Amino acid sequence: xxxxxxxxxxxxxxxxxxxxxxxxxxxxxxxxxxxxxxxxxxxxxxxxxxxxxxxxxxxxxxxxxxxxxxxxxxxxxxxxxxxxxxxxxxxxxxxxxxxxxxxxxxxxxxxxxxxxxxxxx
Ligand code: T46
Numbered sequence: 001x002x003x004x005x006x007x008x009x010x011x012x013x014x015x016x017x018x019x020x021x022x023x024x025x026x027x028x029x030x031x032x033x034x035x036x037x038x039x040x041x042x043x044x045x046x047x048x049x050x051x052x053x054x055x056x057x058x059x060x061x062x063x064x065x066x067x068x069x070x071x072x073x074x075x076x077x078x079x080x081x082x083x084x085x086x087x088x089x090x091x092x093x094x095x096x097x098x099x100x101x102x103x104x105x106x107x108x109x110x111x112x113x114x115x116x117x118x119x120x121x
Contacts, residue, residue: 002064002071002088005081007054018079025083026050026106033102037095044114046086049107053082058099065089067119075101089119 009018034041037060053062059076066088073082084090092101107113 001066001069001085002062002073003083004073005052005083007079007081009079016078020052020054020081020104023081024052024104028104028106029108030105031103032105033100034092035100037092037099037101040091040093042091043089043118044116045089046107047113047115048086049105049113050086051084051106052104053084054078054080054102054104056100056102058096060095060099060101061093063091063093065119 005023007018007020007023009016011017033056042062053075055075056078059074062073062075062082062084064071064073064084066085075082095101
């Protein structure tokens with residue numbers, strides 16, 4: 001099941017700094033980011049990849065379904081990280097203008113890792 005991690009964050013009179021270190025349940029093999037979003041994205045689950053999502057600017061919504069429970073997570077803080085298990089079907093939508101969604105993945109890119117058939121209701 002998807003989990004939210006509150007990231008260590010250091011604020012002072014210069015601003016804020018959040019860090020991901022020793023908190024993820026995987027070694028990071030790939031980093032990508034999604035921006036200028038015009039339409040819903042995602043719409044799949046994975047065979048192996050565990051992924052950690054941080055909306056580093058702005059906000060977006062992630063709809064998640066693990067085959068048993070549905071959940072919507074609003075990512076609107078750069079101090080929060082959403083970890084998706086491979087079985088978590090996910091779509092990403094309602095991106096605010098200028099938002100950036102950072103994704104850290106446990107796997108190198110492999111188009112065969114994607115499962116695009118939705119779970120039955
Ligand atoms: C996911 C969600 C959160 C690559 O060539 N390398 C990559 O590492 C990635 C992620 C994508 N691509 C290519 C494949 C497609 O031609 O970029 C294009 C767009 O990818 P996709 O349609 O899969 O994008 P999203 O936003 O629907 O999904 C992405 C990730 O692919 C996916 O693993 O979990 O973000």
